[in-house]
Amino acid sequence: MDFFGNLSSIINKAQKVLNSDAAKQVIDALSSANKGQGIDISSGLKVALQVGIETAAKNPGSTDGYLADAAVKIGLPKEVVTTFGAVQSLASNQTFNQVLNATGVSIPSTDTVVTLFNRAAENAAHKSVDIFANAITGMSIADAKNILFGADNAATTYLRTNTFTQLQGTFNPSIINSFDVAITT
Secondary structure (H helix, E strand, O other): OOOHHHHHHHHHHHHHOOOHHHHHHHHHHHHHHHOOOOOOHHHHHHHHHHHHHHHHHHOOOOOOOOOOOOOOOOOOOOHHHHHHHHHHHHHOHHHHHHHHHOOOOOOOOOHHHHHHHHHHHHHHHHHHHHHHHHHHHHHHHHHHHHHHHOOHHHHHHHHHHHHHHHOOOOOOOOHHHHHHHHOOO
8 A cells, every 4th residue: 555545544534533523623613614604615624634634643653653553554565575585585695694794784674674664654744744734725615625526535636746745755854764773773
């Protein structure tokens, strides 16, 4: 499952949250948005998405928030797992192992790499809230209508289009840092 597939899962969880106390915030926003002039779909949706994103980012941002939750856990593509298997097989060769030892390089297990990716995401999750908030506050009325009345994945598509580059820029340093820490320890 890719990042935005995971994001879709998070959004689904956020929708469940909206059935709790957070729903009151949405209802209040809808009621006050137009001071009795009708419901402002865009404002209500923005509040609902903001509450959902804040709540959804809070859980993954804690220890094991990604790693222990199968819905958002970041795994490795099977090609990477296959490559790791081949490299680990090479590492069992005495000559190759001597070269690794001489250079101070070790081959981490796939579990270690998965843990590093997930820890990096957990460390960066809180930073994603502002990125999503900017995308949400920048939403037009047309965007809101498309999310509400469009395809089932309209919210995910909107957020992917409007956050991907910033999320990548935010998460990549955390991922690199996690690997740097692992390599030096």
